[in-house]
Amino acid sequence: MRLSQKVRLLSAVLVPMLALAACSGGGGSSAADGGAGGGEQVKITVWSWDGTVERAVPGFEAANPNIQVEVVNAGSSQDEYKALDNAIQAGSGVPDLVMFEYFAVPYFAIPGKLTDLGEFGVERLKSDYVPAAWSDVTVNGKVYALPSDYGPSAMFYNKATLDKAGVKEPPATWDEYYEAAKKVRALGDDYYIAQDTGDIFFLLSLIWQAGGRPFKVNGTKVRIDFTDAGTTKAVAFWQKMLDEDLINTKITGWSDDWNRALNDGTLATQTMGGWLTSTLPERAPKAAGDFRVALMPQWQEGEKVGSANGGSSFGIPAAAEHKEAAFKFLEYFTHGGGLSSRVDAGAFVPNTSVLDSEKFQSETNEYFGDQKVGSVLAEATQIVGSGWQYPPFFEWARSIYGDIASPYYTTGQGSLAQILEEWKRRCVQYGNEQGFEVS
Incomplete structure (x- = not known):
């Protein structure tokens, strides 16, 4: 699940990427030395900021009385990764199971800090995942984590605002979106079709969808190359939207101002991950019944191509003490009896067994005007474009993007293309310093 908070620089706090075996090996156990076999009592520690995971614990412990599960929130995203690196380096306090955003999996997998889950026969689970999610946890042909939630990009739109602007159908193409933006803007000074103050995840999702x-x-x-055709097309389109004052560049996502604009309808759309279904009702309760969900607008009429914006997985550190028990719980809450409790609690999972189910496809959502939201998001998940990759040091890379982009959004100096080129330059320098071959 993607986080809204600003992430601090990692270069000063994380150990160098390629300080491999000295701090990441050893310490792990199989069933023979304290995993979950033999009926001995085992306690595993799970680091997670996803509250739905804890919902699966009672059922798991009832079915596995010899395994006790402690779920700990060790911080979100960068805070947790820093704590894990510190524990690995110290050789103590390493948890048995850890939550990772998809882009963080390579950071820990490549230096050997994660367990190759192939030893647990994870290939048998592949068919229950949409291909894009499985690809996100596969590094150099090996699976190092199991997907637990997913964020297919979708367009959340305020139907009442679009109706008021004379836009009777949600924009199906980005050309239609551009025309709709002008109509929404004509409603008044506060009205915009969307906001953007430098959200790298949105821009990358736009690039991803464009090929x-x-x-x-x-x-x-x-x-790293931001000059390929798909990237150039997406960046040029969004630059046009910004240049023509069709995007609100004053309201920051996840702020009180953002909540107010969603509530009063002055922000007509928000293109984000499917996980927004769980938080939008809390942030914009006054807009209940007005919002709907649609697929991302397409670059060509009749196409159906999507992208992703966020999502998380769980992996087992190479230095974990109880690997077999950890995997047993991991399988339980991502595929077994604990999955339904998490879905009921609001988790959006990439399991085809859930996405294709009659219940998920047909259930209506009162907040979204009794729309069958599940069927839209299930389709959005299935059409995510293949072949997308993040660099192994993306956690650091995303932490600096906002600082690079901020002058443009506050003063108008420069352009998106120039921001991306500077970002690339900094990423190349950092990646090479960490022992990668970056060009």
């Missing part, structure tokens, strides 16, 4: 693949990773070799 751009700016990051190419092959082992420790990384190539």
